[in-house]
Amino acid sequence: MGEMHLEVITNRLKQKFGVEAEMKDPQVPYRETIRKAVKAEGKHKKQSGGHGQFGHVWIEFEPLLEGDFEFVDKVVGGVVPRNFIPAVEKGLRENLSRGVLAGYPMVGIRATLYDGSYHPVDPNEMAFKTAAQLAYKEGIPQANPTILEPIGALAVTIPSDYMGDVIGDLNKRRGRVMGMNPDNEGNTVVEAEVPMAEMSSYTIDLRSMTQ
Numbered sequence: 001m002g003e004m005h006l007e008v009i010t011n012r013l014k015q016k017f018g019v020e021a022e023m024k025d026p027q028v029p030y031r032e033t034i035r036k037a038v039k040a041e042g043k044h045k046k047q048s049g050g051h052g053q054f055g056h057v058w059i060e061f062e063p064l065l066e067g068d069f070e071f072v073d074k075v076v077g078g079v080v081p082r083n084f085i086p087a088v089e090k091g092l093r094e095n096l097s098r099g100v101l102a103g104y105p106m107v108g109i110r111a112t113l114y115d116g117s118y119h120p121v122d123p124n125e126m127a128f129k130t131a132a133q134l135a136y137k138e139g140i141p142q143a144n145p146t147i148l149e150p151i152g153a154l155a156v157t158i159p160s161d162y163m164g165d166v167i168g169d170l171n172k173r174r175g176r177v178m179g180m181n182p183d184n185e186g187n188t189v190v191e192a193e194v195p196m197a198e199m200s201s202y203t204i205d206l207r208s209m210t211q
Helices: 003-017 082-095 125-142 160-172 202-210
Strands: 031-033 038-046 053-063 069-073 109-117 146-148 151-159 176-182 187-195
Touching: 038 125, 053 082, 053 125, 069 082, 082 109, 082 125, 109 125, 151 160, 151 202, 160 176, 160 187, 160 202
Parallel strands: 069 109
Antiparallel strands: 031 146, 038 053, 053 109, 151 187, 176 187
16 A cells, blocks of 8 residues: 555564565556558578478558457468468467567557468468568568557545645656546545556655645
8 A cells, every 4th residue: 555564564574584575666567559550571481301381471560449459361362371370360469478669568459461372382380470470570660669658547635735736746747637626625636647657656755745
């Protein structure tokens, strides 16, 4: 519930069990996404005596407004054999866990497989999975990638005398005040949206602002 609770628990751990605790700020769950549509080619070709590997895909990546990831199969004419299309989707999904900007998970992407080719002797699942990953690595950096920051909803109940201080502090934290509603006890409830990254020490700061 606050820093005081953490101090009590860590002191108890140390006195009772002799265990030191290392304190860190909570991790902020950033995500990455893309802002424009791009088409990318992925071709995996490997020949080394005997059976080789060959997989070739064309994939369009575009922003998806709702949901994390959507895979669309628009292959016609059997240019990519039906039994290898799940491997293409799997290759893409495996790469979504690490974004291209800062390594955060990718969300809000639609990937449409619309073309490709295969070798009648050497097609296999691994080749198409690798080809999909190559298309991802080529396409996503060109799709105007950006980092998404989580925003939290905040409601602070304060005596009206401290309104200016609290709102000024929220502005410094990049917060956006959404409303101010008086309650029945002479207080005001300030409702705001604030980035989670700015909120780790808010309990203590609010207490020092309002005594």
